[in-house]
Amino acid sequence: MAAFVLPHLFFLFVLPYFSVAQTNGIVKVGATLTATEDATPWLSASGDFAFGFHRLDNKDLFLVSIWYDQVPDKTVVWYANGDNPAPRGSKIELTADRGLIFSSPQGEQTSISDPIIGVVAYGVMNDTGNFVLVNKNSEPLWQSFNQFTDTLLPTQIMGNGKFLSSRQSESNFSQGRFQPSRLNGDLGLRTVNIPGNFLNDPYYFLSTGTSSGSGSGPSSDTLAFNKSGYLSIFRDGHELVLSQGDDARAYDFYHRVTLNFDGVLTHYSHPKAKTGNSTGTSIWTVLWTVPANICLSIVKNAASGVCGYNRICRINIDQRPECECPRPFSLLDPADDYRGCVPDFVQDCVNEPSSASNLYDFYVVTNIDWPTSDYDQLEPYDDVSCKEACLTDCMCAVAILRGSCWKKKLPLSNGRLDTSLNSKAFIKFKKTNSSSQNPALPVPDCNNQNGLVILMSAFLGTSVFVNFILISVMCLGFLLIYRNKLTTIGKAESVVERNLRCYTFKELLDATEGFKEELGRGSFGIIGGEKAILTYWAYDCYEEGMLHALVENDAEAISDRKKLERFLIVAIWCIQEDPSLRPTMKKVMLMLEGIVEVTVPPCPHPFSAMGRSGA
Numbered sequence: 339m340a341a342f343v344l345p346h347l348f349f350l351f352v353l354p355y356f357s358v359a360q361t362n363g364i365v366k367v368g369a370t371l372t373a374t375e376d377a378t379p380w381l382s383a384s385g386d387f388a389f390g391f392h393r394l395d396n397k398d399l400f401l402v403s404i405w406y407d408q409v410p411d412k413t414v415v416w417y418a419n420g421d422n423p424a425p426r427g428s429k430i431e432l433t434a435d436r437g438l439i440f441s442s443p444q445g446e447q448t449s450i451s452d453p454i455i456g457v458v459a460y461g462v463m464n465d466t467g468n469f470v471l472v473n474k475n476s477e478p479l480w481q482s483f484n485q486f487t488d489t490l491l492p493t494q495i496m497g498n499g500k501f502l503s504s505r506q507s508e509s510n511f512s513q514g515r516f517q518p519s520r521l522n523g524d525l526g527l528r529t530v531n532i533p534g535n536f537l538n539d540p541y542y543f544l545s546t547g548t549s550s551g552s553g554s555g556p557s558s559d560t561l562a563f564n565k566s567g568y569l570s571i572f573r574d575g576h577e578l579v580l581s582q583g584d585d586a587r588a589y590d591f592y593h594r595v596t597l598n599f600d601g602v603l604t605h606y607s608h609p610k611a612k613t614g615n616s617t618g619t620s621i622w623t624v625l626w627t628v629p630a631n632i633c634l635s636i637v638k639n640a641a642s643g644v645c646g647y648n649r650i651c652r653i654n655i656d657q658r659p660e661c662e663c664p665r666p667f668s669l670l671d672p673a674d675d676y677r678g679c680v681p682d683f684v685q686d687c688v689n690e691p692s693s694a695s696n697l698y699d700f701y702v703v704t705n706i707d708w709p710t711s712d713y714d715q716l717e718p719y720d721d722v723s724c725k726e727a728c729l730t731d732c733m734c735a736v737a738i739l740r741g742s743c744w745k746k747k748l749p750l751s752n753g754r755l756d757t758s759l760n761s762k763a764f765i766k767f768k769k770t771n772s773s774s775q776n777p778a779l780p781v782p783d784c785n786n787q788n789g790l791v792i793l794m795s796a797f798l799g800t801s802v803f804v805n806f807i808l809i810s811v812m813c814l815g816f817l818l819i820y821r822n823k824l825t826t827i828g829k830a831e832s833v834v835e836r837n838l839r840c841y842t843f844k845e846l847l848d849a850t851e852g853f854k855e856e857l858g859r860g861s862f863g864i865i866g867g868e869k870a871i872l873t874y875w876a877y878d879c880y881e882e883g884m885l886h887a888l889v890e891n892d893a894e895a896i897s898d899r900k901k902l903e904r905f906l907i908v909a910i911w912c913i914q915e916d917p918s919l920r921p922t923m924k925k926v927m928l929m930l931e932g933i934v935e936v937t938v939p940p941c942p943h944p945f946s947a948m949g950r951s952g953a
Contacts, residue, residue: 344376356894358383365389365432365461373400373428382463386592386610391424392417395509399423402430402450404467404482406592408611413622415489415594416482418450420511434458437471437480451480465586469875488514490569490595492588496561502597503530507675515602515676518544518561524879525559525571527603527628529641541636542629545571545578567593569626581605581626588770596623599660603628603643613674627657633754637709643752646670646678650706650938652755654903655883663935664753665701666767674951682766685902687732700725700764701739701919703940705757707738708750719743737764742759755938757881877942880906910939 362383371377371390379390380386388407392414393399402424403417419440427443430450437451439457451471461473468491470481483494488504490496496518504514515529519537526540545559560572567583583593592608605626629635633651636644645661654660663669667679690697714734716727724743726732736746738760878884880903908929914920919940921929929936 359797363463363465365463367432367434367458367460369461370434371430371538373424373426379407380463380469382462382465382467383517386463386465387415387463387467389469390432391428394423394511397423398426400426400428401511404463404469406467406594406608409608409622412621413594413608415485416469416485416513417511418485420487420505421513423511423616423855432458432461432471454479466493466495487597488597490561490563492563492565492567494563494591498559504597505599507599510599511604512935516597516599516600518597518603520559525561528599528602529601529636537814538621538641542603544580544603544628545573562815563593563595567591567605567607567625569595575769601632602658630657633659635754637752637903640750642678642749645753646676647679648679648753649750649754650755652938657883660903662937664703664763664765664937665708666765667937669935680736681748685732685735685766685768689730697769698729698766699727700766701888701940703763703765703938705759705761705763706738706753706938707740707759708753710752711736711746711750712747714741714746716743716745717742721762723724728764728766735765735766738762739764776944809845830890855949876906877910880910904936907939908938910942911936914940915942 343929357947364912365380365383369380371379373391375393377391379388381388386406387404388410389404391405392405392412393400401414401417402419403414405415406413424442424636426438428620429441431439431441433439434457435454435613436449438449438461440448440450454471456473456479458471458479460472461593462470462472466483468481468483474480482499483491486496486500488502490502496502498520501517501519504516506512506514511732513530515532517523517528517530517537518527520526524540524543525545527542528540529538530536531538538633544561561569564583565571566585566588567581568579569581571578571580571582579600580664581595584591590610592610593606595605597601597603604624606622607625608622608688631653634643643649643661648663648667649661650664661675663679666682667678669675670680670681671677685698693829714731716724718743719727721739724737724739727743728737728745731745733747736747737763738744738746740759762845833917875931885942908921908926911919911921911929912926
């Protein structure tokens with residue numbers, strides 16, 4: 339095995355250097371780049387990769403970076419100034435003595451390519467995505483592959499003492515909170531305390547080693563990504579394949595492995611552009627991801643969790659975490675999604691009466707918890723006594739009924755949605771605040787297709803029977819919005835099989851054939867001897883992270899999954915069986931526009947939950 343692995347590893351190391359000798363993609367000494375929208379970057383021979391100034395979204399700032407130039411969204415794979423984006427008019431020059439020199443509009447200079455030992459003859463933007471500076475003998479003096487950011491590219495190797503580092507958010511390229519590193523011989527993913535560099539215990543292990551020690555000594559662990567898209571760990575002459583590639587189709591797809599800003603390590607692929615054509619609306623496809631559920635992986639007594647304090651983490655269809663503030667909490671900083679949430683009211687232990695039943699009430703949410711925020715355990719307790727215990731305790735912000743009654747204090751940490759909990763969360767809120775938040779309803783805009791479905795939900799969501807009908811209308815609205823061809827779904831009579839999974843619309847239509855009855859004769863159907871209703875199905879799609887089933891795996895809809903998910907969540911709020919939980923029309927419109935935080939909805943049919951448990 340070792341005889342095969344070592345040459346394999348050697349080949350991975352030297353492949354980028356062999357490609358330096360090519361004649362295309364060369365950048366001469368003295369060449370410059372300027373930070374403007376229309377600046378021409380330095381392209382690789384194939385045109386696959388570009389080096390230059392990449393403008394940040396909706397900002398007059400630029401990132402010195404390398405990106406996939408043939409991909410519609412110009413995906414960034416390396417960057418040099420993530421903590422300090424460049425203003426318009428900044429420049430880069432390739433010099434013989436200092437390599438790549440960055441100059442601000444004020445004339446301040448810094449070297450991007452430190453250290454340079456020798457004289458630079460020219461630079462090469464390789465088809466591997468590696469930008470290399472070489473001497474007159476074509477020997478590399480500096481290369482971007484040795485300065486790791488958040489992404490590995492095929493032929494790139496991360497050896498001992500090197501590590502990836504996530505960015506701070508999707509659009510903020512500052513140092514983030516996650517990185518792979520070694521601990522006692524194991525290579526794992528860890529959180530970083532920012533500001534500072536202290537590493538917490540791993541939340542996921544990429545490999546399990548046998549060496550002992552403090553974890554500060556040398557290691558033979560090497561993370562390598564070969565040209566066929568195989569991600570492997572090499573240790574002591576052995577290869578552990580983490581993610582499979584495709585030797586036969588290696589040249590038909592782009593590959594990258596990215597440590598995302600939310601701590602999920604993901605292997606992506608993307609079809610290459612055809613000759614003289616564009617990839618159009620193609621998107622990056624997830625081939626492999628770890629951990630499977632980061633919301634449940636990170637549980638630290640001294641940490642806020644994936645999403646920050648007082649937030650709830652849940653996994654979406656791409657196994658990526660979505661973070662939300664529960665009611666009655668709001669984002670501390672709308673510009674920073676990970677600073678956590680703060681309560682919308684102040685609980686006064688000094689001036690408020692000891693009996694607070696007339697001041698406070700509870701929002702009830704199922705299957706969420708903040709497991710590291712307990713300060714008291716009460717048992718045996720039921721719903722009434724658990725709420726009463728929290729209501730009369732001014733330190734109690736949330737009570738979780740899960741066997742025992744667990745009282746929680748602020749700040750709430752490591753919040754997550756976990757469908758295996760079989761729990762109820764009683765989240766305290768002040769009645770005086772909520773009673774004032776009932777403005778008059780605005781006149782609905784019937785030409786606003788995005789809001790039409792949800793507006794109908796708010797007006798019609800007055801009974802269980804009507805809820806069944808409006809979910810069908812809501813699903814039809816999704817299909818219209820996302821141009822799905824199955825426009826006949828409105829004829830499905832709220833019938834769906836209950837088999838602990840979410841069905842697609844095609845399966846729903848096929849299953850309901852022969853069971854169509856007049857609308858109004860009932861919202862129940864029987865398939866395989868079991869009863870079910872469409873609201874259950876739609877909520878299950880949301881809870882199980884299978885939003886793609888609502889749009890029949892439509893690529894265009896899934897590419898805008900956040901918008902799709904927001905619509906569905908707002909609809910679920912609007913069809914709550916408990917009328918007091920339904921938002922006002924003003925808040926519905928604000929949620930639809932993304933102005934107001936759309937929080938995790940409870941089960942819309944809690945009074946029917948017992949009837950579903952055996953389905």
